[in-house]
Amino acid sequence: MWLVASAVFHYLGPAFAVLLFAHIDALGVAWLRIASAAVVFAAWRRPWRVWRRVDRRAVVAWGVVLAVMNSVFYLAIDRLPLGTVAAIEFLPVIALAAVAARTPRNGAALALAVAGVYLLTDVRLVGEPLGFAFAAANAVLFALYIMLGHRIANGAGAAGIDGLALAMLVAAVVALPVGLTDAAPAFTDPLLLAAAVGVGVCSSVIPYVCDQAAMARVPRATYALMVALLPATATVIGVLVLAQVPTVPELAGVALVVAGVALHRSRTEPTSRS
Secondary structure: OHHHHHHHHHHHHHHHHHHHOOOOOHHHHHHHHHHHHHHHHHHHHOHHHHHHHOOHHHHHHHHHHHHHHHHHHHHHHOOOOHHHHHHHHHHHHHHHHHHOOOOHHHHHHHHHHHHHHHHHHOOOOOOOHHHHHHHHHHHHHHHHHHHHHHHHHHHHHHHHHHHHHHHHHHHHHHHHHHHHHHHHHHHHOHHHHHHHHHHHHHHHHHHHHHHHHHHOOOOHHHHHHHOOHHHHHHHHHHHHHHOOOOOHHHHHHHHHHHHHHHHHHOOOOOOOOO
């Protein structure tokens, strides 16, 4: 359930964010997303109370990763199609799953997921080189997000959400110098500001909380393979929100990804965390 909710909201936010680019530059939208999520987390969790009980180095590193990852992701989707950026984003994520795919069943599941992601995103080198540089940076940072998030979720137990809240506060400060100026138009337009806050809640609060809940319950390799569901949910969201009807190859990609996830889940997971 947590993984499905995360998969849905991971792409609802970016779909809404693209609509804001006509009014606010990409770095401004990225900072508003981070800052609004940080405010929500601060009001909800008051995370400074657990500062002494968490792995502070991991939390600060996670906050830096979140700040840079969100910023370069928005810079990438401002220059390239969202599907192309998603394709690049998932390459290191699936490689992370491959590290722990030690059985034929897991290997077959990974192969199905890779084929599905390829069909869904139609990987091709189009667009400008700078966009691909931002997309590649985002991909590496997304893999780091998973590793650091899994470490905090397992190390802090129920306090994992508080670690996330602390990291989001760090991210808001780190991204402030590059995002505040571009975010200025939202401060004079209540509708734009409300939309940006909505993007933050959909993109950084709901999915990240769901991620922490999932990471605390499944090994890292399982989580990394499960997020291959994101391109499938992106296809559904494209139909419902953006009226983007998928092609036959895209539908085949959805089927392959779902089959890979189902095959992986059919194996009994070990109780130890990776």
